[in-house]
Amino acid sequence: MYDFNYHRPRDLADAVRLRSAAEDGVFLAGGMTLIPTLRLRLASPSDVIDISGVDGLSDLEASAESVRVGALVRHATVAVSADVKKRIPALAALADGISDAQVRNRGTLGGSIANNDPAADYPAAILALGATVMTNKREIAADDYFTGLFDTALEADEIVTAARFPVAEAAAYAKFPNPASRYALVGVFVARIGGAVRVAVTGAGDQGVFRAPEMEKALAGNFAPDALNSVTVAADGLNSDLHAGAEYRAHLIGVMAKRAVAACA
């Protein structure tokens, strides 16, 4: 790991100012992706701005309408939260399935969705539930937030402060984890909200998380696993790598989607 200047601001304004003043700054939350990345010298920022001490980013609030997860809330916290389990149990289950216990003890919602790893779990929940990503500057709709591999609508001086997930009538996440890393080889999050059905796929797309409109249409007519029998998932635009080929991933999307729908029952 190359050396860098380390900062630990106490508020958002300071964090943004430090990032703006840095030649090549990055924000650090739990560090479960960034630190390994730095260690592999895949990145060599001039400044690391540790936002873990910033006030106001660690709250978890739930109501009958929505669950608001602060950017610094750890996966382990979401996984066991009675409020999240009551309002959106699929979200708690998703958090409980991220990596391993030690990573869940450090990794944060904000870090996950700001990084937008194509095999991360949280992006599927954001997109399928139609969550709102809240930043220090604005609110961004899920459909406008993810813009490609490790890419988001976030600007350089923008920090995720929270995500607001609407409470679904039914929702479930089914994942086929890579057995070593537990990243999603394929993960499918299915949600029924206000009569509409949204399906988001992670782990598979060569541009990261994406919605599956044909599945959504089929499920809107009949919210049952069998409704997906008529949907063919093409391998076009899916990743092939040492873990799985595009055709295998295409097959898994169908299987995981059915499992998720079945789990909604």
Place this chain on the structure above:
Amino acid sequence: MPAVSMTVNGKTVSGDVEARTLLVQFLRENLRMTGTRVGCDTAQCGACCVLIDGDSVKSCSVLALQAEGAEITTIEGLADGELHPMQDAFREHHALQCGFCTPGMVISAIDLVTRNPDPSEDQIREWLEGNLCRCTGYHNIVKAIQAAAQAMGG
């Protein structure tokens, strides 16, 4: 160099470190506490687990500076005159062979039993996802953790 200060096994420690210094390096090289191991070096094997404010984390993926002000517990901090019940159960149940993963296993297992005082075999195996052992086949580790959970009052 930046200064860092934290509590390790009940004692306040401090030092000057490069920003890029990992917590595990600080423990092993600055404090000469080498019970915490570096195994895979990529946050997968769990040999470097320590407790930060009670939560088990992989200290190879935490900067020393991120632990500023934190309470750290390492394998050296568990025994108090006699072995911690988890250490004792690992010995009793022959839950180690080469011993390399053991400090991380014991730390991780203590975190589990703190959260879940009476874990099932499945829950223990699930929890150990982040701790790799290449010798034992895990069976005796699972038995040891079950026994320690009972001994710790679960």
